[in-house]
Amino acid sequence: MAASRLLSPEQLRDMKGITLGPDQRKALEDQNRFPKRIAVSARTHGYLESEIDDYLATRIALRDSALKT
Numbered sequence: 136m137a138a139s140r141l142l143s144p145e146q147l148r149d150m151k152g153i154t155l156g157p158d159q160r161k162a163l164e165d166q167n168r169f170p171k172r173i174a175v176s177a178r179t180h181g182y183l184e185s186e187i188d189d190y191l192a193t194r195i196a197l198r199d200s201a202l203k204t
Contacts, residue, residue, distance in 0.1 A: 141173060141181035151187055 144160070147153040155163070163169035170186035 139183045139185035141175070142184050142187060143181050147182060147187065151191065153187070153191075 142150065144157065147155075155169075160169055160172075164171050170182050170190050172180040172182055174180050
């Protein structure tokens, strides 16, 4: 696996434009519709940037395929 940065929830918002709140992210994670968080400590977690980028690429592809129909 290639090295990837770990992004905080704040970085998801600031760097990736993902404005989902913590409850929304957790609900989507539980439904396997958003990348799973990684525990850094008991109260701190982050997300692999590569998984977030893949998630966004998939969302873009879904949007684009819907526009073609």
